[in-house]
Structures are given as structure tokens and as C-alpha cells.
Amino acid sequence: MNLLELKGIKKIYQQGQVEVPALRGIDLTIHRGEFTSVVGPSGSGKTTLLNLIGCLDTPTEGKIFFDNREIEKLSKEELALLRRYNLGFIFQEYNLIPVLSAYENVELALRLFDDIKEIEVEKRVKNILEAVGLADFAHHTPGELSGGQQQRVSIARALVKEPKLILADEPTANLDSKTSEEVLEVMVEMNQQLDTTFIFSTHDPLVWDYAQRIITLKDGQIAEEKSS
């Protein structure tokens, strides 16, 4: 079943007088449970594409269907709710809140849910921290954790909601290759265990191997597509 469908997506940024075309016509379908990698050099439009899929921005042209809903038709509030319940984000900079512990950073995602019980929150946060191998670091703040550990907290934060789709924009760019592999292994494991759909971007060829499907972007267009 299709989770996501992009049809003729174009994105043009307006920079003063200049128009910067970031995406020049993307057609793409993502199926449930896929583990997809978007690769390409810096400036090829990876972030732009992920932001559009993540409903953080709207395309200049084209249509996006998420779970058969056309996102163009949703209000800002509805988009926020769609992100809240269906999407998880992992960022290159981790974007953890420094004054919250690992536990609280993960908890934050669930606290936004309207109808969730206290015990449920506790159980899910504990389980996910254990799954990403951070059970012993629950009460450490980000400053007390290594880069790899911080990225695992951010993976836990994205996963704890059990979202339909997780978007990771260059999640390993700030990590050394060994830690990168560890982090990717966690993602693959979660993909297999929970059947969560993943899309991650990278310009690091080492990382490609983990993906089932590789989409190569060049100058805002899909230059190549491979499935393994």
C-alpha cells in the first residue's frame, strides 16, 4: 500500500529577486515499511524534499498525498496535528533540548498526545530507550552524552510516537563512521521490528548500503533509482 505519493513536485525558493529552483519535478511513491535513502551532493535538494514530505513546507507546484490525504488541502493546525501523530523527525544536529534529560526529551513527543495515560507514557519511553540502547542514560542530559548517544535519543524521540513515517535528514553527518554504522543499525532494526517506514538522506556513500531503496537526486531531479 502506498504511504506517500508525490506528483510533479517543484519547489522554487525566492531569494530576493532571484528564483532558486530547488526541486524541478519529482514523482515518487513510498510504500509502507520501506527503508529508503535519498542521496546526492550538497545542494541537490535533499532537505527540501524531506521538508515537503514532512509537511513542514508546501511545494510551489505538484501534489503530495500522505496516507491518501492531499496535504495542500490541510490547514496549518491540521498539518501540525498530522506531524504530531504520524511523523517522526531525526535531524543532523539532533536538536535535543539541553535542559531536559534523555528521558524527558523522548517524553516530550508523547506529551503532545491528547489522550495518553501516564503509565503508557512511562512504559513507552522506557521501552524505546532500552531499544536504542540508552536505558542506563535515561537521566543524563544531552551535554553528558556523546554525539552517537544523542542521535540515538533523537531516534527514540521520533520512534516513541510509533509514527507512520520517520524522516531523517543526514542523521549521520556529524558522526564518525563507526558511530554512523551503529546509529544506522538501530534504525534498520527499528524498521524491521516495528515496520516503521524510514526515509533518510545522506551524501555519505558508506551509509547507502543500509537502504533497500536508493533515490539519487541531482539538481533537484531524480537522477537514478535503485532497489536492492
Next chain:
Amino acid sequence: MKFLSKLAAKNLFRNKLRTLISIVVIAFAVMMVVVLRGFVLGMIDSMFELHIQYNSGHVKVIREKYEQKQRLLSLNYPVKGFENEGIEKMQQQIKELSEIKETIPRIKFGAAVSTKNKLITMMGWGVNPTKEVNFTDIEDYLVAGRMIKEGNKEIAVGTDLLTKLDAQVGDKLTIVYTTSWGSFKGSTVKIVGELDSGFKLLDEKSFYLPLSQAQKMLVLPDQATELLVETNNYRKVAKVMPDLKRLFQSQGVADDYLLKRWDQGNSIIQYLQIGRKIYNLIYIFVILLACLVVINTLLMIVKERRSEIGMLSALGLKSREILILFILEGLVLGVVGSFLGVIGGGIATKILSIVGIDYSAALADMEAELLMRPIFYPQFKMSNLIFSFILGVIVTTITAVIPAKKAADLNPTEALRN
């Protein structure tokens, strides 16, 4: 919402110095408001009270025609009761009305004493000593001797006047005056008390004489030049006015008599009441100044946390919730700062309310008519602390909307781009 509050509170520990500066600035502003307001309220209320005690009562009953001649201390238009049956009966009838506590008759008259080389003019106060002591704080100002007693032919004199007269407590003095019949007379009285009130009018010009003596000397049997009415609460004087007016109407003397409320017909008092309101704007302004620092701090915070704001909207926070998060940070600053400010301001006013502020030097050149105490005690009042706290919290929270709006309006993709 609970989690957002917790996050807002924790966020303030991210840059402790900056948070501390904001809190100190708010605390300082709120403290200033507490002290300033204690000072202003204390000053204005004390001026109201003095005006009431020595001038207006809560309501002053005088003859319509006396109003124009008041400054001349005329004896031609005395209060002489309904149907001229005397003020004794009139006082009883007024006291029967509800909310009326006391009536205080006074005869104010001009008198003089001639010394070796000059004539010293004075203002005599014919008063009922017991009522006067109850209604005013005159007894506190006795520096020598005692207060006058009803029936005796004795006076208590302002301290500066006593110096001018070159007399002291225990001396006898012959005063001259004009009676209500217009004849010129003299009486010898004994000085039994010396008053040092700090008010020029009392200290330099006035002497107190028992009412019965004044009535006899001036030929004003059972009469007074003015009758003050004391109610249970001078701020609620409006409530008793209809009853009073009805009484005077039913007696058929409504046209002859004037019922003057303490807060009407006196421009100084009216200015003071407007002043009180203007000061409220000044308090808000003081806190607004402090809020400039808070706005600046919060704007810096918003700028620094751009990518975090982007992350939060990616996480699914609505812009309204981001707005609330930042307003809450402002609120916490406001609450902590205002609380500390109120404590500091409370301590400061408490001390000042005991020590007092002496500005007799500033008053030296003022008119004698203006009743003002030379040492002034700011008021320490719980309501002032509560007012200042609430004002501090509200103003900071409202101003926090500006930076919070900025955060809420951030485009998430822009916010996430570095």
C-alpha cells in the same frame, strides 16, 4: 500544557546570568513601584486625612452665605440649628441617621493680642475638646502642658505663635476680638498647652479654646460657625448624603444650609484624586521600562533557539503552543522578578514607614493653608504589595507576547536551516 510550563521553567536555567539579569531588572522595577506607591498613597491619604480632620470633616455643614465669607472668619452666618433652636438638637438629629458616627461643632474666629510694639493676629478654634481629641490627632502634638478642658477659660496655643507672643504655658493672656454683635471686647485666658503639629496654620496662627467659652465670649449661644459630620468611612461618604439632604429638606432649611462633602469643592483634593490615577500610569511605565530588557532577552532567546523552535514545530506543536511556551517563559520571569521585587519593596516601605521621610525643608516656603505633615510616613499595606505583584506579572507577561509571536510565526523550514 503542564509539560510546556515545566519546559518553560527549565529553559530559564539555560543561561543563568541572562535570566538573573532579567529577574533583577523586573524585581528592581516592581520594588520601585512598591515604594513609590506606598509613598504616594501614604502622602495622598495623609493629606486627605489632615484635610478631613482640620478642615472639612467627612461632610461640613455651614450656612450658604458663610461659604463666601469663610476666609474672613465671619460670625454673621453661624450654624444655629433647625428653626434656630440650637446646634445641640441639630446634632442629635443628624446622629440618628445611619452610618453617622459623630458631629463636631467648631467656631473659627479672628482674634488679636497686642504686645509692647505690635499687634499679633490669630485664629481661634472654639472646639469641644473631647470630640476634637477623638476626631483629630491634635493631642499627639502637645509638647507642653495639657489639652484644654470643657468649661474652662483656657487655651492651647501653636508653638510658633507662643514664641511670637513671648509667652509660655502657665501664663495669662488678654485677647481681643469682635463679637457676633460687632462689639469689640477683650478676655483674659490662661495658656495650658503648647501644640507643635508641624502644620503652619496651627503652629503659627492658631489657638484652641473650649466651645462653650467661645460661644459665651462671641455671643453665639448654642451656635457654631461650622458643624463637621463624621461617618463610618470617609471613602463611602456618598452613601450618607441622600439621608442628610433629606433631613435638611424636611426641616425646610435646605436652601439656607450647605452640605459639603470632603472630596468636593476643594481643588487640591480633586487634583490629588486625579494624581492618584495618573500615578497608576507611571507605575505601568516603570515596569514597561524593565520589560524592554525582558523583551530583549526573549528576542535573543528566540534567535538562539531557532532550530529548536523548528524541531518543536516538526514535533507537531501548533504555533499557538509555541506562542504559549515563550509567553510562559516571560511569565516565569515576571512571577519570580515581581515576587522578589515585592519582598524588597515591602522591606523598604516597612522601614520607611517607621523611620519616615523628613521634608520639612521643602515645605518651609509653602502656604500656611496647605495641610501637610513635615515628616511623612509611606504606607506599608498588603494591598499595595499585591497590587504591585499583579501589575508586574501582567505587564511582563503581556510584553512577552512580542517575542513569543516572533517565535510562533517562524517558518519551520527557515528555522531548521542553519
